[in-house]
Amino acid sequence: MTLNIYTVIGLAVILVIVLMALLADFIAPYSPVEASGMELESPNPLHIMGTDNLGRDVFSRVVYGARTVIVVVLIAVILSGVIGTVLGLVSGYISGVLDKILSFVMDSIYAFPSLILAIALSVALGPNIFNAAVAIAITYIPTYFRMVRGQVLSIKNESFVEMARALGLPITRIMARYILPQLTQTLVVVFSMNSADAVLTEAALSFFGLTVQPPTPDWGFDLYKGRGFILSGAWWMLIFPGGMITLLALGFALLSEGVSQSYVVKEGE
Amino acid sequence: MSEVLLVEDLYVKYYTRRGIISAVSGVTFDVIKGEMLAVVGESGSGKSTLGYAIMRLLPRSGAVERGRIVLDGEDILRLSEEELRRIRGGKVSMVFQDPFTTLDPLRRVLDQFREFLAEHGIDAERGRIIAEEMLEAVGVPKNLANAYPHQLSGGQKQRVAIAMAIALNPLLVIADEPTTALDVVIQRQVMDLLDDVKKRGTSIMFITHDIALAIERADRVMIMYGGEVMELAEKSMLAKRALHPYTVGLLSSMPRIGSEKLPSSIPGYPPDLRSPPKGCIFHPRCPYATERCRTVKPILSEVEKNHFVKCHLVKAL
Numbered sequence: 001m002t003l004n005i006y007t008v009i010g011l012a013v014i015l016v017i018v019l020m021a022l023l024a025d026f027i028a029p030y031s032p033v034e035a036s037g038m039e040l041e042s043p044n045p046l047h048i049m050g051t052d053n054l055g056r057d058v059f060s061r062v063v064y065g066a067r068t069v070i071v072v073v074l075i076a077v078i079l080s081g082v083i084g085t086v087l088g089l090v091s092g093y094i095s096g097v098l099d100k101i102l103s104f105v106m107d108s109i110y111a112f113p114s115l116i117l118a119i120a121l122s123v124a125l126g127p128n129i130f131n132a133a134v135a136i137a138i139t140y141i142p143t144y145f146r147m148v149r150g151q152v153l154s155i156k157n158e159s160f161v162e163m164a165r166a167l168g169l170p171i172t173r174i175m176a177r178y179i180l181p182q183l184t185q186t187l188v189v190v191f192s193m194n195s196a197d198a199v200l201t202e203a204a205l206s207f208f209g210l211t212v213q214p215p216t217p218d219w220g221f222d223l224y225k226g227r228g229f230i231l232s233g234a235w236w237m238l239i240f241p242g243g244m245i246t247l248l249a250l251g252f253a254l255l256s257e258g259v260s261q262s263y264v265v266k267e268g269e
Numbered sequence: 270m271s272e273v274l275l276v277e278d279l280y281v282k283y284y285t286r287r288g289i290i291s292a293v294s295g296v297t298f299d300v301i302k303g304e305m306l307a308v309v310g311e312s313g314s315g316k317s318t319l320g321y322a323i324m325r326l327l328p329r330s331g332a333v334e335r336g337r338i339v340l341d342g343e344d345i346l347r348l349s350e351e352e353l354r355r356i357r358g359g360k361v362s363m364v365f366q367d368p369f370t371t372l373d374p375l376r377r378v379l380d381q382f383r384e385f386l387a388e389h390g391i392d393a394e395r396g397r398i399i400a401e402e403m404l405e406a407v408g409v410p411k412n413l414a415n416a417y418p419h420q421l422s423g424g425q426k427q428r429v430a431i432a433m434a435i436a437l438n439p440l441l442v443i444a445d446e447p448t449t450a451l452d453v454v455i456q457r458q459v460m461d462l463l464d465d466v467k468k469r470g471t472s473i474m475f476i477t478h479d480i481a482l483a484i485e486r487a488d489r490v491m492i493m494y495g496g497e498v499m500e501l502a503e504k505s506m507l508a509k510r511a512l513h514p515y516t517v518g519l520l521s522s523m524p525r526i527g528s529e530k531l532p533s534s535i536p537g538y539p540p541d542l543r544s545p546p547k548g549c550i551f552h553p554r555c556p557y558a559t560e561r562c563r564t565v566k567p568i569l570s571e572v573e574k575n576h577f578v579k580c581h582l583v584k585a586l
Contacts, residue, residue: 095329159370166324166365167358167385167433177384181375 007258010192013251017244021066028060033215036060040234050236052222053229061217062240068129068218069248072211073198075133076140081191083137084144085183089175091145092152103149106142114139118201122210132211136201140194147190148183155179189260196252203245219245273440273472274300274323274361279336281315281322281496288543292318292331294496297569300441305463305473307487307504309480309519313539315496316476320443323474324363325353341440359389362434366446368427372418378404378429379414385433403432407462424455428462435466442466445476460486480519484508489575492516495540495550498569502576512572512583514555549581557582 020027030036035055036047043050049058091102109117121135155161156179164174205211206220214221219241226237281293293315300306310316321327323338325345338345340361348356365371373381382400383393391399404414407428409421418426427447434442444463448456460482467473477483483490484504492500492507492515500513511517518535525532537554540546549567552558561581569579 159365159367160373162326163363163365163371163430163433164373164385165326165357166363167388168354168356169358169385169388170354173384173388177376178373 004258004262006254006261010251010254010256010258013247014255017066017248017251018070020063021070024063024067028057028063030057030060032056032060032064032217040229040232040237042234043236049240050234052225052237053234056215058222058236058240061222062219062244065217065219065222065241066244066248068206068212068216069199069202069220069245072129072133072136072202072205073195075130076136076198076202077191077195079133079137080140080194081144081187084141085148085180085187087141088145088148089152089179092149093156093171093175093179095153099149102145106145109139110142110146112139114197115201115204118205119208119210122205127210127213129211132202132205135205135210136198139201140198143190143194144187147186151183151186152179155182185263189256189263192252192256192259196249196256199245199249199252271302272299273302273341274474275337275339276319276323277337277339279319279322279338280334281318281327281331282334283318283328283331285330290542291545292496292542293322294545296336296493296496296498298491298498298501300472300474302440302472303467303470304488305467305475305486307475307477307483307490308493309477309483309490310493311478311539313495313542314493316478316493317445318496319493320363320445320474320476323441323443324357324361326357326363355389358385358433358439359437360439361441361443362437362439364427364430364434364442364444364447367450368423368430368447369450371430372421372426374418377415377417378409378421382414382429382433382436386436389437399436400432403436404429406465407432408458423451424458427451427455427459431459431462431466435469435471438469439471441472441474443474443476446478447475448482449477449479456482480516481523492519495545496542497550498577498579499551500576500578501569506573506576512576512578513551513580514557514582515551518554549579 033056036057037051037055039051039053039055041047041051047057047059049062052058087102091099117139118135121138122132125131125135161174161178164178202211203220203223206218207224209221212218212221222241223238226234226241229237277297279293279296283290283292296319308316308319318331322333333346340356345356372378379400383396386396386399387393401411401414405411409425409428409432413421413425421429448459451459463473463475475483475487484507487504490502490504490507491498492513494515500511500516507516511520521533522535523532535554540550546553548564549562552562555562567579567581569577572578572583
């Protein structure tokens with residue numbers, strides 16, 4: 001795999017935001033939840049991104065807000081990736097009735113618009129970070145499932161899988177050692193593509209107040225609040241959290257584009 | 270003369286969307302310890318299906334409808350998946366047609382080898398020793414044990430596959446067209462290797478479409494057509510005096526060096542196994558077919574000692 005410009009930029013953006021989340025205590029000049037200036041100060045040397053309607057430093061809220069989105073996205077994508085991959089493997093390899101049932105369930109989930117489903121699920125589960133992550137995870141499981149299942153259907157007929165069976169290897173080992181490694185390329189791409197999407201979904205859930213509760217900083221929720229002050233001319237309350245959401249989503253999207261491109265180049269060589 | 274494998278009245282069918290295919294119909298034969306039995310037939314004759322049925326590795330759409338497959342006194346059609354795993358690779362193993370895809374491209378040869386041995390209860394250290402011994406025995410250079418499959422040539426890959434197949438001293442190795450994907454020089458080397466395997470006391474069921482190679486290399490030859498056994502005899506008998514019209518046709522389709530005559534082909538096409546012809550399955554292509562051949566199915570009968578033919582027209586000698 002070669003690094004290309006998309007991968008590098010994407011990774012850089014993601015890395016910066018992750019570092020920001022990890023080192024928030026050192027980067028943020030003020031507490032994100034306490035007033036540190038006047039209300040609705042426009043950007044100035046003391047508050048480089050201005051202050052919100054309660055006098056809190058927008059920059060500090062943006063920095064701490066990265067934690068929420070990264071935690072939710074990470075849990076959601078890992079959860080859906082693991083569940084979707086395992087179900088896809090089993091379903092594709094074993095096939096039969098189980099495969100029919102699982103495919104039906106997955107297609108049903110897939111048929112819903114994912115955002116609507118995530119909102120509904122997270123309302124049903126109750127608004128907190130973990131439930132939001134679970135809600136997002138559920139909407140992405142079918143993506144992994146369908147992708148993995150499709151590949152397994154073709155890989156399981158490869159001779160080396162047949163050979164492994166002819167040598168008496170158990171199904172679980174064949175799936176884990178012979179089939180799963182063949183899927184890594186696609187999984188990496190889907191993983192980062194889903195992360196990009198998850199960033200936006202998380203922001204949407206926060207926008208509706210379905211993740212963290214105030215005053216915990218969160219980009220989506222701050223965006224929602226900032227919306228009310230746009231007419232007062234406080235553009236900074238909207239632009240900065242919104243810009244961060246876009247930037248992080250873009251980072252993941254670039255990464256997935258870069259990774260998939262480098263695989264294409266490899267195949268053509 | 271003890272038999273390693275006994276197949277009795279075996280029927281295998283595939284249930285496909287386009288209909289039910291009778292891939293193997295009423296096949297009976299045995300494999301004796303230390304012999305090479307060649308199973309010869311064209312595509313769709315059921316020879317590979319037979320191999321997969323013995324391994325219990327038929328695809329999902331395939332099923333054994335009737336019959337017995339007895340390996341070393343055990344009816345393998347009655348075994349659980351768990352018991353089958355012990356037998357596969359242990360008592361019976363298989364070498365596949367295309368060596369270019371039979372090894373996992375992402376793993377080193379030695380790792381795959383040891384994993385398979387570990388599955389059969391051999392610890393890591395002994396596994397390494399056995400694997401290295403076996404690779405050496407099949408003529409794969411020692412330094413290639415740590416290579417990835419793409420670093421090996423086709424012949425080397427097939428050697429590795431054979432090494433794995435014989436590592437646990439199985440009673441029977443089913444070799445499904447092991448040389449078809451290889452050029453003739455490598456083909457000879459692989460066949461020599463199978464000869465060596467035979468000398469170790471392992472029986473070989475050599476599945477091929479190449480009757481010349483079968484007659485040259487095997488001890489006995491079984492001719493299959495349309496999922497049925499047409500003729501089964503020691504190779505010398507078959508070479509001297511093939512009796513079934515289909516076998517005769519196959520033999521005369523072989524080019525011969527020094528012969529003035531051009532090789533001739535058998536007219537017509539293999540039967541549609543969704544609705545096989547009535548009577549003898551070969552009658553639509555048989556130059557000697559009589560009314561009886563069109564209506565009554567012949568049975569496989571011993572026309573001379575150890576020479577079985579399924580044809581109305583061949584009388585016992």
